[in-house]
Amino acid sequence: MASREMTGSEIVLKALIDQGVDTVFGYPGGAVLPIYDAIFAQNELRHVLVRQEGGAVHMAEGYARSTGKVGVVLVTSGPGATNAVTGLTDALMDSVPVVCLTGQVPTHLIGNDAFQEADTTGITRPCTKHNYLVKEMDDLPRVMHEAFHVARSGRPGPVVVDLPKDILMGKGAYAGPENFPHRSYRPATKADRDRIAEAVELMAGAKRPLFYVGGGVVNSGPEASKRLTRLVRLTGYPATVTLMGLGAFPASDPQCLGMLGMHGLYEANLAMHDCDVMINVGARFDDRVTGRLADFSPGSKKIHIDIDPSSVNKNVPVDVPLIGDAGEVLGQLLRAWKARDPRPDAAALAKWWKQIDAWRARDCLNFADSETAIKPQRAIKRLYEKTLGRDVYITTEVGQHQMWAAQYFRFEEPNRWMTSGGLGTMGYGLPAAIGVQVAHPGSLVIDIAGEASFLMNIQELSTAVQYNLPVKAFIINNQWMGMVRQWQELLHGGRYSESYTAALPDFVKLAEACQWTGLRATRPDELDDVIDAMIATDGPAIADIVVEKEENCFPMIPSGAAHNEMLLGPDEKAEAPVSEEGMVLV
Amino acid sequence: MSDTERHTISVLVDNEAGVLARVIGLFSGRGYNIESLTVAEVDARNALSRITVVTVGTPMIIEQIKAQLDRLVPVHKVVDLTNEGAHVERELALVKVKATGNRRVESLRIADIFRARAIDSTGESFVFEISGSTEKLDAFIGLMEPLGLVDVSRTGVAAIARGTEGI
Ligand SMILES: Cc1ncc(C[n+]2csc(CCOP(=O)(O)OP(=O)(O)O)c2C)c(N)n1
Ligand SMILES: [Mg+2]
Numbered sequence: 124m125a126s127r128e129m130t131g132s133e134i135v136l137k138a139l140i141d142q143g144v145d146t147v148f149g150y151p152g153g154a155v156l157p158i159y160d161a162i163f164a165q166n167e168l169r170h171v172l173v174r175q176e177g178g179a180v181h182m183a184e185g186y187a188r189s190t191g192k193v194g195v196v197l198v199t200s201g202p203g204a205t206n207a208v209t210g211l212t213d214a215l216m217d218s219v220p221v222v223c224l225t226g227q228v229p230t231h232l233i234g235n236d237a238f239q240e241a242d243t244t245g246i247t248r249p250c251t252k253h254n255y256l257v258k259e260m261d262d263l264p265r266v267m268h269e270a271f272h273v274a275r276s277g278r279p280g281p282v283v284v285d286l287p288k289d290i291l292m293g294k295g296a297y298a299g300p301e302n303f304p305h306r307s308y309r310p311a312t313k314a315d316r317d318r319i320a321e322a323v324e325l326m327a328g329a330k331r332p333l334f335y336v337g338g339g340v341v342n343s344g345p346e347a348s349k350r351l352t353r354l355v356r357l358t359g360y361p362a363t364v365t366l367m368g369l370g371a372f373p374a375s376d377p378q379c380l381g382m383l384g385m386h387g388l389y390e391a392n393l394a395m396h397d398c399d400v401m402i403n404v405g406a407r408f409d410d411r412v413t414g415r416l417a418d419f420s421p422g423s424k425k426i427h428i429d430i431d432p433s434s435v436n437k438n439v440p441v442d443v444p445l446i447g448d449a450g451e452v453l454g455q456l457l458r459a460w461k462a463r464d465p466r467p468d469a470a471a472l473a474k475w476w477k478q479i480d481a482w483r484a485r486d487c488l489n490f491a492d493s494e495t496a497i498k499p500q501r502a503i504k505r506l507y508e509k510t511l512g513r514d515v516y517i518t519t520e521v522g523q524h525q526m527w528a529a530q531y532f533r534f535e536e537p538n539r540w541m542t543s544g545g546l547g548t549m550g551y552g553l554p555a556a557i558g559v560q561v562a563h564p565g566s567l568v569i570d571i572a573g574e575a576s577f578l579m580n581i582q583e584l585s586t587a588v589q590y591n592l593p594v595k596a597f598i599i600n601n602q603w604m605g606m607v608r609q610w611q612e613l614l615h616g617g618r619y620s621e622s623y624t625a626a627l628p629d630f631v632k633l634a635e636a637c638q639w640t641g642l643r644a645t646r647p648d649e650l651d652d653v654i655d656a657m658i659a660t661d662g663p664a665i666a667d668i669v670v671e672k673e674e675n676c677f678p679m680i681p682s683g684a685a686h687n688e689m690l691l692g693p694d695e696k697a698e699a700p701v702s703e704e705g706m707v708l709v
Numbered sequence: 710m711s712d713t714e715r716h717t718i719s720v721l722v723d724n725e726a727g728v729l730a731r732v733i734g735l736f737s738g739r740g741y742n743i744e745s746l747t748v749a750e751v752d753a754r755n756a757l758s759r760i761t762v763v764t765v766g767t768p769m770i771i772e773q774i775k776a777q778l779d780r781l782v783p784v785h786k787v788v789d790l791t792n793e794g795a796h797v798e799r800e801l802a803l804v805k806v807k808a809t810g811n812r813r814v815e816s817l818r819i820a821d822i823f824r825a826r827a828i829d830s831t832g833e834s835f836v837f838e839i840s841g842s843t844e845k846l847d848a849f850i851g852l853m854e855p856l857g858l859v860d861v862s863r864t865g866v867a868a869i870a871r872g873t874e875g876i
Contacts, residue, residue, distance in 0.1 A: 244727060248727065248731060248734055253782040256726065256727075273782055277780075306723065306785075307723065307782065307783060307784060307785045308782045431776075432779065433773060433776035435776070436769060436772055437773055440769070
């Protein structure tokens with residue numbers, strides 16, 4: 124198994140190539156210069172030079188989530204590693220497979236407060252799925268391959284490999300991935316057969332069933348979405364989708380009730396509240412979905428498919444846990460359902476659908492359009508309509524625009540929607556879009572942004588230019604940290620403390636200064652032309668959409684409230700003021 | 710909130726750098742309790758260590774703790790000894806008592822009842838070694854307190870299932 128002696132840096136690159144990596148998002152520095160030497164000497168791996176390491180991790184996330192492959196990051200020791208921490212946490216929360224290589228001071232200096240030393244494994248232990256510090260040359264090939272195995276297996280996540288400079292410069296033997304089966308980490312992928320039978324029984328007897336579809340379906344791969352779609356259609360049951368699961372079930376399907384949760388659709392949340400059998404496929408009962416736990420879907424029996432046993436019974440007790448990969452378990456369920464060939468209660472289901480249709484008739488996404496100002500909802504709706512049928516990928520920043528994007532942009536396929544769900548990281552969208560574009564050079568990649576979030580990783584404008592990446596930024600510019608303003612209006616007595624950004628840059632001039640195309644719409648009649656022009660631009664473009672400043676995002680379940688206590692629009696006030704318990708919630 | 714329970718959990722892990730930090734970080738980061746934690750290598754050939762952790766929580770939290778431990782990459786096995794049934798738990802303590810006269814005699818008498826051994830003595834002090842259940846050690850230390858307790862060092866709980874099966 125041993126081959127000729129190579130340097131540590133060469134071993135690192137060889138391992139990356141053997142793991143199928145084609146692109147690394149990185150930024151150099153003293154501790155990783157040996158790897159940059161090795162990169163200089165080869166042509167197989169593409170290196171994308173970012174402008175700040177935080178951007179690199181989000182790019183790797185965008186790359187990973189739009190391809191299903193592991194995203195790879197390379198940063199130097201100390202500040203390079205600490206700058207990566209937000210992105211690593213983001214990837215952990217949203218289960219994104221990322222391998223992040225960090226430089227480290229040479230092993231004999233570790234612990235000496237050497238220049239640019241940081242305890243990277245210590246700092247990143249709670250924000251990675253796993254991490255390694257390589258102290259022996261002989262461990263390097265195994266650790267490199269294990270890192271990829273851990274990042275992509277089971278519930279995916281970020282893995283850090285900390286590489287001291289003497290290891291990178293030392294010599295050793297390389298061995299390929301086939302030499303290192305993992306000693307302890309082999310997550311189960313298929314669910315228990317008895318449990319499958321129980322689940323099918325429960326589903327077959329349901330009177331008010333509901334599929335609750337999460338990001339686990341996307342993570343499992345496109346086949347999982349296909350199986351889910353088949354199962355949902357076979358049963359005739361309704362399905363609601365989480366923020367992370369958008370696209371896992373086609374939005375245009377008549378059985379799709381759309382997104383649920385804090386800013387989810389009326390029909391989705393009420394169906395969740397009233398259902399009698401819930402089939403959770405790869406979702407994790409996040410607090411943004413459940414609202415007040417005590418009143419979450421109180422009357423339902425719950426089936427929960429999850430590859431991570433620690434997600435089961437964490438917030439919400441379930442009746443039938445199915446531990447395994449979403450795609451595999453859906454395959455098992457499909458076969459068991461077909462074999463049993465049940466006849467669900469048609470009258471009960473007809474009644475359930477009638478109820479759902481009544482909820483749908485409330486048309487909760489309807490909004491009061493304006494002749495004089497561009498409504499943010501309208502901007503996103505038009506963007507959706509004008510990109511319909513195109514090969515399009517959407518990323519977002521965090522805030523109201525993100526929720527409007529989730530509501531008004533409709534996804535038919537998985538891997539088309541990249542958003543920071545668990546961590547809610549402002550500044551995610553632009554670098555993520557760049558990462559997506561690297562993986563899909565010919566596609567239309569759009570970051571639906573808020574102006575405040577967009578500034579958080581604005582430096583990456585220049586990365587897009589360097590690599591001819593024609594990403595588009597569609598800024599819903601309300602001049603406010605809109606989501607903060609909305610909470611201050613609804614929950615904090617209208618005390619708009621520090622949520623207004625004075626002295627915003629002129630985004631058109633900023634675009635031009637960075638060699639992007641800059642466009643702007645300020646009136647409703649300019650909107651369509653600007654969207655067309657943005658799409659038609661060959662290179663990267665910012666469309667600064669100056670929207671109604673004080674629009675709120677509805678529907679909304681106020682924090683600490685239950686699904687049947689949602690606010691549908693600006694004219695509704697919560698029945699009771701938000702409770703004290705609600706006020707402490709984020 | 711349902712009632713809390715005390716559970717003794719055995720965890721078989723790779724004996725590698727950082728593994729204890731991972732376990733402890735899991736407990737502190739997620740707000741779980743640690744009543745006692747012991748760790749030592751138990752299988753040098755396969756470089757495996759055994760961690761015994763005694764924790765308190767509601768049944769749902771105990772299940773969470775086990776699932777969270779189990780998904781740590783270097784963890785091979787998690788066994789809830791409290792759930793699995795019959796098992797034995799032992800703890801060892803070194804207890805220093807400074808006493809003269811009657812109190813010195815009394816401390817020796819109590820040590821005898823508890824089957825503690827004096828492993829060091831000076832004219833005015835003893836170091837006792839005692840092993841047994843946590844409750845027994847607590848009781849012994851409690852009795853030594855008024856007699857001149859100076860110092861205690863405890864190992865924390867080591868535990869193992871009864872019967873023929875290994876972990
Ligand atoms: C890094 C980070 N800091 C702070 C927050 C809290 N936060 C959530 S939304 C928001 C405002 C976002 O403003 P903008 O990007 O303009 O979006 P809008 O809500 O106006 O659409 C803030 C500050 C966050 N999510 N992330
Ligand atoms: Mg804004």
